[in-house]
Amino acid sequence: xxxxxxxxxxxxxxxxRPLRPDDWDAVYAVASDPLVxxxxxxxxxxxxxxxxxxxxxxxxxxxxxxxxxxxTGAVIGSSRYDFWVPEEDEIEIGWTFLARAYWGGxxxxxxxxxxLDHIHRFVNRVVFLVGxxxxxxxxxxxxxxxxxxxxxxHRGGGQVFPDHVVYEICRP
Numbered sequence: 001x002x003x004x005x006x007x008x009x010x011x012x013x014x015x016x017r018p019l020r021p022d023d024w025d026a027v028y029a030v031a032s033d034p035l036v037x038x039x040x041x042x043x044x045x046x047x048x049x050x051x052x053x054x055x056x057x058x059x060x061x062x063x064x065x066x067x068x069x070x071x072t073g074a075v076i077g078s079s080r081y082d083f084w085v086p087e088e089d090e091i092e093i094g095w096t097f098l099a100r101a102y103w104g105g106x107x108x109x110x111x112x113x114x115x116l117d118h119i120h121r122f123v124n125r126v127v128f129l130v131g132x133x134x135x136x137x138x139x140x141x142x143x144x145x146x147x148x149x150x151x152x153x154h155r156g157g158g159q160v161f162p163d164h165v166v167y168e169i170c171r172p
Contacts, residue, residue: 003091003122005063005081009114011070013107016114019064019078024055026075027066030099031055037097039134041163058095067098067111076102079111081119085156090125092155105143112144120171128167129155141167 006018019027030036031054034046044050058064063081068074077098084091093115098107119126128146130137141148146167154160 001122003081003084003119005084005091005119006065007118009118011110011114013070013110014076014114015068015070016065016079016111017068019058019066019080021059023066023075027055027078030075030077031097033100035100039131039136041131041134041161054095065115067107069102076107077111079115081115083156084123088125088156089123090127090156091119091123092127092129093119094129105140108140109144116144116169124171126169127155128169129153129161129164130167132163132165138165145169 007016008018009016028048028051031051032046032048037043037045042050045054058078058080061080061082065079065081066075067077067079069076077096079093079096082092082094093112096108096111098111116126127149128141130141146169149166149168152166153162153164154166
């Protein structure tokens with residue numbers, strides 16, 4: 001069964017919905033904060049031309065998602081599902097970022113829980129590529145139950161990222 005990579009998901013704190021071209025201003029307002037990317041391997045992602053490419057790729061992949069604060073309706077970040085590998089029963093969740101006001105774990109945990117609960121209906125394994133030096137994201141992976149896959153630094157299909165590590169969360 002083909003995974004639904006653009007669901008609308010509702011939690012207590014957030015609503016996750018398909019990313020749209022008209023989300024540009026709101027999403028870039030969050031992404032233009034250099035501190036959002038300071039530990040990321042692509043530290044320049046806060047710059048408009050760099051982020052424009054990122055945003056366009058999110059739209060083109062068919063799995064880009066906007067994250068909204070349920071209380072206010074404001075866009076507070078983005079994530080996506082991509083690189084579904086049917087023969088490995090695997091998909092990647094990644095490219096997730098939140099406005100700094102929403103850091104601290106509670107919102108990220110709900111985003112990931114909603115995304116995992118949804119996609120595990122379609123695939124067994126979800127992988128996450130994380131910058132090897134991004135201790136903030138690596139800590140977040142541990143908090144949501146991610147298991148480091150020793151020696152793996154590639155996504156499904158084989159594209160290698162030498163400055164990344166890979167975590168997995170399998171269907172319960």
